[in-house]
Amino acid sequence: MKRAYSIHLNGIVQGVGFRPYVYRLALEMGIKGWVNNSSHGVGIHAEGLQVDIFYTRLLSETPPVAKITQAECEEAVFCYYETFEILQSEDDGLADVLISPDIATCADCFSDLRDLKNRRHNYPFTNCTNCGPRYTIIEDVPYDRIQTTMKDFPMCEDCAHEYENPADRRFHAQPVACTQCGPTIQLLDAQGGALEGLGIMQIVQGAILAVKGLGGFHLVCDARDSAAIQHLRQRKERGAKPFALMARNLEVIRKFFRLSAQEEALLRSPAAPIVILERKKESKDYLPQEIAPGIHTLGVMLPYTPLHAMLFDGPYDFLVMTSANLSGRPLIYRNEEALSELGGIADYFLIHNRDIYHPCDDSVLQVIGEETVWHRRARGYVPLPQAGPKGQLTPILGVGGELKNAFCLAAEGRAFTSQYIGDMEGYENFQRFRQEFTSFQKVVKIVPEVVAFDAHPNYQTTRFAQEGPWLSKIKVQHHHAHLVSVLGEHGITAPTLGVVCDGTGWGEDQTIWGFEFLKGSSAGYERLAHLEYLPLPGGDAGAKHPLRIAYAYGKTLLSPHEWAKTQELWEGLAASEQKILDQQLEKRINVFKTSSCGRLFDAVSAVLGICTKVTYEGQAAIELESKATTWLHNVWDISGSGASEELLGLSPRYPMEWDEDEEGLVLRIKGIFARIMQDLLEGKENGFIATYFHDSIAHGIVQTVLRLQADQGPVALTGGVFQNKLLTERVLELCKIHDIPVLRAKELPPGDGGLAYGQVIIANERCSSCV
Amino acid sequence: MERIIMAHGSGGRLSHQLVQEIFQKHLSNSYLNQMNDATWLPGSEKIAITTDSFVVSPLFFRGGDIGKLAVCGTINDLAVSGAQPRYLTLAVILEEGLLLADLEKIVQSIAATSQMAGVPIVCGDTKVVERGSADKIFINTTGIGALKECAVGPQYIRPGDYVLISGTIGDHGVAILADREGLEFETPVTSDCAPLNHLIDEFYMPGIHCMRDPTRGGVGTTLNELAKQGRVSIILEEEKLPLHPSVAGACGMLGLEPLYLANEGKVLVIVAPEAVDEVLTRMRNHPLGQEAAIIGRVEAADPGLVLLKTPLGGKRIVGMLEGEHLPRIC
Numbered sequence A: 001m002k003r004a005y006s007i008h009l010n011g012i013v014q015g016v017g018f019r020p021y022v023y024r025l026a027l028e029m030g031i032k033g034w035v036n037n038s039s040h041g042v043g044i045h046a047e048g049l050q051v052d053i054f055y056t057r058l059l060s061e062t063p064p065v066a067k068i069t070q071a072e073c074e075e076a077v078f079c080y081y082e083t084f085e086i087l088q089s090e091d092d093g094l095a096d097v098l099i100s101p102d103i104a105t106c107a108d109c110f111s112d113l114r115d116l117k118n119r120r121h122n123y124p125f126t127n128c129t130n131c132g133p134r135y136t137i138i139e140d141v142p143y144d145r146i147q148t149t150m151k152d153f154p155m156c157e158d159c160a161h162e163y164e165n166p167a168d169r170r171f172h173a174q175p176v177a178c179t180q181c182g183p184t185i186q187l188l189d190a191q192g193g194a195l196e197g198l199g200i201m202q203i204v205q206g207a208i209l210a211v212k213g214l215g216g217f218h219l220v221c222d223a224r225d226s227a228a229i230q231h232l233r234q235r236k237e238r239g240a241k242p243f244a245l246m247a248r249n250l251e252v253i254r255k256f257f258r259l260s261a262q263e264e265a266l267l268r269s270p271a272a273p274i275v276i277l278e279r280k281k282e283s284k285d286y287l288p289q290e291i292a293p294g295i296h297t298l299g300v301m302l303p304y305t306p307l308h309a310m311l312f313d314g315p316y317d318f319l320v321m322t323s324a325n326l327s328g329r330p331l332i333y334r335n336e337e338a339l340s341e342l343g344g345i346a347d348y349f350l351i352h353n354r355d356i357y358h359p360c361d362d363s364v365l366q367v368i369g370e371e372t373v374w375h376r377r378a379r380g381y382v383p384l385p386q387a388g389p390k391g392q393l394t395p396i397l398g399v400g401g402e403l404k405n406a407f408c409l410a411a412e413g414r415a416f417t418s419q420y421i422g423d424m425e426g427y428e429n430f431q432r433f434r435q436e437f438t439s440f441q442k443v444v445k446i447v448p449e450v451v452a453f454d455a456h457p458n459y460q461t462t463r464f465a466q467e468g469p470w471l472s473k474i475k476v477q478h479h480h481a482h483l484v485s486v487l488g489e490h491g492i493t494a495p496t497l498g499v500v501c502d503g504t505g506w507g508e509d510q511t512i513w514g515f516e517f518l519k520g521s522s523a524g525y526e527r528l529a530h531l532e533y534l535p536l537p538g539g540d541a542g543a544k545h546p547l548r549i550a551y552a553y554g555k556t557l558l559s560p561h562e563w564a565k566t567q568e569l570w571e572g573l574a575a576s577e578q579k580i581l582d583q584q585l586e587k588r589i590n591v592f593k594t595s596s597c598g599r600l601f602d603a604v605s606a607v608l609g610i611c612t613k614v615t616y617e618g619q620a621a622i623e624l625e626s627k628a629t630t631w632l633h634n635v636w637d638i639s640g641s642g643a644s645e646e647l648l649g650l651s652p653r654y655p656m657e658w659d660e661d662e663e664g665l666v667l668r669i670k671g672i673f674a675r676i677m678q679d680l681l682e683g684k685e686n687g688f689i690a691t692y693f694h695d696s697i698a699h700g701i702v703q704t705v706l707r708l709q710a711d712q713g714p715v716a717l718t719g720g721v722f723q724n725k726l727l728t729e730r731v732l733e734l735c736k737i738h739d740i741p742v743l744r745a746k747e748l749p750p751g752d753g754g755l756a757y758g759q760v761i762i763a764n765e766r767c768s769s770c771v
Numbered sequence B: 001m002e003r004i005i006m007a008h009g010s011g012g013r014l015s016h017q018l019v020q021e022i023f024q025k026h027l028s029n030s031y032l033n034q035m036n037d038a039t040w041l042p043g044s045e046k047i048a049i050t051t052d053s054f055v056v057s058p059l060f061f062r063g064g065d066i067g068k069l070a071v072c073g074t075i076n077d078l079a080v081s082g083a084q085p086r087y088l089t090l091a092v093i094l095e096e097g098l099l100l101a102d103l104e105k106i107v108q109s110i111a112a113t114s115q116m117a118g119v120p121i122v123c124g125d126t127k128v129v130e131r132g133s134a135d136k137i138f139i140n141t142t143g144i145g146a147l148k149e150c151a152v153g154p155q156y157i158r159p160g161d162y163v164l165i166s167g168t169i170g171d172h173g174v175a176i177l178a179d180r181e182g183l184e185f186e187t188p189v190t191s192d193c194a195p196l197n198h199l200i201d202e203f204y205m206p207g208i209h210c211m212r213d214p215t216r217g218g219v220g221t222t223l224n225e226l227a228k229q230g231r232v233s234i235i236l237e238e239e240k241l242p243l244h245p246s247v248a249g250a251c252g253m254l255g256l257e258p259l260y261l262a263n264e265g266k267v268l269v270i271v272a273p274e275a276v277d278e279v280l281t282r283m284r285n286h287p288l289g290q291e292a293a294i295i296g297r298v299e300a301a302d303p304g305l306v307l308l309k310t311p312l313g314g315k316r317i318v319g320m321l322e323g324e325h326l327p328r329i330c
């Protein structure tokens, strides 16, 4: 029987070849009617004999990057259409279509690029409905060329033909372009003068190149050229912070890095993120340590645009590819800005004339305990949403934290976390925050009425929230937000135990928290246990000199007798510095009480002589983990064992102790600290101690969980410290032994990048309970 | 050793003696000597008035004491508001047990400072409270000044104006901290406590839009207030901030931020571009302004914000602190 259906689909259904897909299916099945894009998804009028089968197939045979989150189908009036057509987009002001993140160049487009006979041979902006720029070029929804930065490039006849031909891979691909009509690249010298007749590869040799990519500029040099890397480090005033690499292909990655199937899948995924991989021994002489001093891993990605692929026309297997931003400032994404800001860093500029609308750093991921852990979430993932707070009535903004900021906009069951923006104390980063806050609202069509912010009184985002015109301003404790962020991702609303291992967050008792066992939900929490308070001399300035923290912790924890025996460990501190520190601690001048987990790792790193001066956030802890992992793997290599279980055993070398006080359980680490120092004085290797320290903290965490929760209910692990692979995997092993189910962040970082999402869920709870 | 006892506040012989032998002896002048319930003063100008109470521990510190502070604080508040300080009042609350010798030292210091500034103490009051009801000595001073020709205030600040400081920052904050806690730095830091009225007379001229003395909360907090009141932003240059090497060293060691440390003898001046060179030259000609420097500019964008341009070229937001400079590194 002939019938007509009116169908509405939502999700990622725009910019991913969805309408052509509908069109082809309709043609194949003899269905008549139309399909269009609207700002609330894809609308279809389908009539004919097989509309039921059509509908079933429609939902099940979707294009690779499309994702349907909502589908409605109802009987409609039969209109006797004679064709099936793709109609112009209509903007009816309604608002819930999902915008696709940027997608790495697909295999078909790569072969077009390499095909001498193809009209897009070596055309750096080749793309199709299955790949190419999306979020970074979109100014507004619905997603149409006119609303993207491709609007400046009217299609040539050939491109228009492909665009209009439903049988073509480029049918309705908004950024479609070619050498005739599309964006072009230009090679410039450091002064911005055009260079003619030079190939890209002649330039890269020995030089630093600024390359405009998908979400912003990269600084690029040959990854084997130590001198160039050192130059880059000096010119960027970058300290020791690791540089990311781009590799020619998977084969070269496999040659120099340990690569699991899961890691390989991540590298090859449409998001093409930076994946943190462990170096093989073979890479030692091949890839200089200057890329990432003191670290056994490197962040590696594959070329994700044709332009990147073309950089490998030269003899390079690996290129350093670091975000082009000056110290403490946001990613550079405009040509003029690049030329004026990077003139002292780059020798050459490879720019193009397709504007970037949403600057977006590369995402950084790591496989930890067989799951993906986000270090930085940006290109390739934003603006995909998480499930929003349940029963949300008012649109909410979560402003996030101070460092590694990302904000979150939530309404109508969905929560969109922005791309990684940066550290808010930097004015330019804060401006970027405000700029993206404005433009992100357009993309996700959410205008927030309520704001949620961190309880820390001096965060820039706290001030932004407090000074804004919101109906209601909701203050959220840092670690509560960390916990609820994870619970939200798992759809859990029941009170759950969370272990938050973190750097610092403002606590309710006016101290600096950071190693917290909270039991709670969006409705509230109880602080069941925490690390004992230790003195953090000088606050953030102290955090940059972790040996001072170690000294303060040691002096506080050890008995005078024990302390006296550790003198040789403090040679890194001048006598005058020690004297001032003694006075500072005694008189408590600018000394903060903290239960921070991050600072504990920093302190141990420093006392072991691994890192005593921090030049980038997390350095001391990262190098400590690296030292431990390297030691552990060496032992494995010798003993031929892979399981840390056999090596480390079931009881920790450095045991934790517990005290009960009126506020709950307190984790005591005097034993850990004293025995570490004893081992050190007895001449044990720092790698050995670092390994057993990780193991001891893992034991401490799991034993605390067992004390707090006899019923073996689930435990959420969150906070930036759970980006530490060694610690996390050891905690996971121990949880497995004790049958404790573990919840971890899934698609957001466990660190402060996931904070905003937790904030909106908590704010929603408080909003709806006060209405 | 003689100490303050409750009877010093009884209004009887001992009280009278205390006033005579300590206050009157050092502070004597024709106004104070009227010894009436109120002092009669000449003058018919527009006046400015301010009052301030001083509690500080320790009472004596390198570069000053509570008495000097009490005189300077009030004189400076008048002077930076565009007034010529004329008269001061002095009220003290003494804790039982205070050493008379210490009191006398303080009063001598008050006398010396008032003389140096040319602003007499014209009336006063003394009270004694029981041990524990005060901390040794509390001082209140009220100052009256005559308004000068051109008006200054945050409402006159304009984008394009320059920000000047009359010398090194944070000296008082570090000096007090060091003395209070017994910290020993390689080179000791001296408080900058000084009356600023003569210095200000030296450079006061049309084109000066606003002045403030960055006392408690320091340059950072004071400029934040000005940026908010004047609806402008202020861009400071880190490299231009005059900083005594010992203060820089102490801040580095203790993790303190010089921008938030107190000053007691510095003036921030916001001045129009056409007058900036003249003001700076005149400032530097005065002994209290030798290390004066242009430290920043006023801009229109982002009203209310104070930014610090770092040597690397980036800008850091210098926020208004709520309490201490709390750790944020996560």
Ligand SMILES: [Fe+3]
Binding pocket: A478, A482, A502, A503, A504, A505, A719, A720, A751, A752, B330
């Ligand atoms: Fe955090």
Ligand SMILES: [Mg+2]
Binding pocket: B051, B052, B073, B077
């Ligand atoms: Mg005052």
Ligand SMILES: [Zn+2]
Binding pocket: A105, A106, A107, A108, A109, A110, A127, A128, A129, A130, A131, A132
């Ligand atoms: Zn493609």
Ligand SMILES: [Zn+2]
Binding pocket: A155, A156, A157, A158, A159, A160, A177, A178, A179, A180, A181, A182
């Ligand atoms: Zn074309």
